[in-house]
Amino acid sequence: MLSVYGVAPSEQLFKGTSEAEFPAFHGRPVGGPVLVDCKVSIVKLGSHALGDQQSWVWKPVTQGYAVALENQPLSSLKNHLRGLRTLKDESGQNRLWPWFDPRYLKLVLRGLDGDDLVRLFGPVTLFAFALENGVELFSQQDGSLQVKVVSKC
Template structure:
């Protein structure tokens, strides 16, 4: 069974069944504008949320994203998202990054490869991002990211 969850900054979420809220780790900003972290809500959404932004309980819709998983315990998904909050830099140090921001997650999905990409997906079957015409869905198949457009 496919289950869809939403991930967005808690301050812009207007409703939904909250699975977990991740508090900020540092509250720091980079360049004074881009938050490295903030309080993030993970919500259980209707299955149709992977195909339409109409039921996404945050506005603007491009400030969050959806993930889908199949037959995964919610505790496993929560633990995976806890790990995703940190990335290792080239010197092997763990760094906090804005994992809740769709722009940065899409950048990671488009640039990571091999084991790094497999680790980022973990139990997640797909990531969905709002675009002008619907939802852009990223899936990992045979070690490569495949992107499909789901029209409204």
């Protein structure tokens, strides 16, 4: 069974019931005008959300992303995302990064392969990101990134 959830800063949610909320965590802004100290929520979405960003309950839709899990409980997503709060930089130091910001997550997804990509996906089957007129779906197969664009007709 496929379950679809949205991940976005809590203040961006206009409707929908929060399934899980992550408390703010402290640190400096990372890589631009993205606040690292904000609450992030997970909301339940319908499976049609993977092909149509109009059903995403946060606005603007570019401020969050959707994920799909196959036969996994919400707790596996919540625990996985909790583990994404830090990322090792080139010098091996753990750094806070805005894992909830689709711009940064897409950069990281595009920059990884092999076991690193598999670890970043964890229980997630698909990451879905808003495009101007559609949705971009990221999946991985055998440690290789697969990207598919679903255009809205």
